[in-house]
Structure formats: C-alpha cells, structure tokens
Amino acid sequence: MLRTDWSRRLAALAAAVAVLAIALLIRALADGPLEQHSGTALYASMIYAGVFFLWPRATPLVAGTVAIAFCWLVELSQLTGVPAYLSERSLLARLALGVAYDPLDMLWYPVGVLPLVAVHLLLRRQRATA
Structure with missing residues (x-):
C-alpha cells in the first residue's frame, strides 16, 4: 500500500507540474481575459493535484471538494487585505494568494x-471494470 501511495504522489506532482507549464505557456502567449481566467482555472487544477x-x-x-473549498477560502481571504499586503513583499505570496478579490x-x-x-471518476470506473 505504501508503494501505491508514493506512485499516486508522484503522479499528482507530475500533473501539477504539467498544469503549471500549461499556465505559464498561456501567460506567455495570451493576454486579457484568457490569461486571467485560464490562470484561475489552472490554479484550481494544481490545488486538486x-x-x-x-x-x-x-x-x-x-x-475536488477540498480543492474548490480551499480556492474559495483563499479568494475570500483577499477581502481582508492580508494577501495584498503579503503580495507586496513576496512574489510567492502573490502567486499563491493573489492580491484582490474577484467574484468571477x-x-x-x-x-x-x-x-x-469527472475524468478521474471515469478512469477509476474503467479500471474497476477491467
């Protein structure tokens, strides 16, 4: 069982790195709403991983529930001003916490x-029937 946990962790890490690469590519090539909204969705994907x-x-x-709840908590924390304060002092804080609340x-x-x-559930179902 321990070996399975480590293989799942490595797969999750690989998925997070892939999502980060996609986000950086979009950021380099796109501008405006596509950059903003895709970054938000991909941030949530990384949290899922x-x-x-x-x-x-x-x-x-x-x-999925934990990832969405975490993202919502981070977004709502932006209403306090603490993430903006931390983001002024750290690029890492800016990337992880954001700066300003955006209801969208x-x-x-x-x-x-x-x-x-949905994809994860489908894959699990296919594996279970195989």
Missing part, C-alpha cells in the same frame, strides 16, 4: 476542478 499529493487515498469527489474567480475555480473530477 496538490490534494492528491498530500492525501493520495482521497477520492476524486473529496479531493469564484466561478472559475470549479471550472478548473470539475472536469478533472
């Missing part, structure tokens, strides 16, 4: 997670 890195035995539905982001987080949950 991160849940599996930290908790490899999570189910897709639980991981609350809709884009599920866009980044729900397709992954």
Whole structure:
C-alpha cells in the first residue's frame, strides 16, 4: 500500500507540474481575459493535484471538494487585505494568494476542478471494470 501511495504522489506532482507549464505557456502567449481566467482555472487544477499529493487515498469527489473549498477560502481571504499586503513583499505570496478579490474567480475555480473530477471518476470506473 505504501508503494501505491508514493506512485499516486508522484503522479499528482507530475500533473501539477504539467498544469503549471500549461499556465505559464498561456501567460506567455495570451493576454486579457484568457490569461486571467485560464490562470484561475489552472490554479484550481494544481490545488486538486496538490490534494492528491498530500492525501493520495482521497477520492476524486473529496479531493475536488477540498480543492474548490480551499480556492474559495483563499479568494475570500483577499477581502481582508492580508494577501495584498503579503503580495507586496513576496512574489510567492502573490502567486499563491493573489492580491484582490474577484467574484468571477469564484466561478472559475470549479471550472478548473470539475472536469478533472469527472475524468478521474471515469478512469477509476474503467479500471474497476477491467
């Protein structure tokens, strides 16, 4: 079982790196709403992968719920001004926490997670029937 957990963690890490590469590519090539909204959705996708890195035995539905809830909490925390303060002092904080609340982001987080949950459930179902 321990070996399976590590292989799941490595797969989650690889997925997060792939999503980050896609996000950076879009950022380099696009501008405006595509850059903004795709970045938001891909951030949520990375959080989904991160849940599996930290908790490899999570189910897709639980991981999706945790990822969306985490993203929403980070977004709502921007209403306090703390992320903006930290973002002024750290690029890492800016990338992880953002700067300003955007209610539209609350809709884009599920866009980044729900397709992954659906694909993950389909793959699990196929594996179970094989």
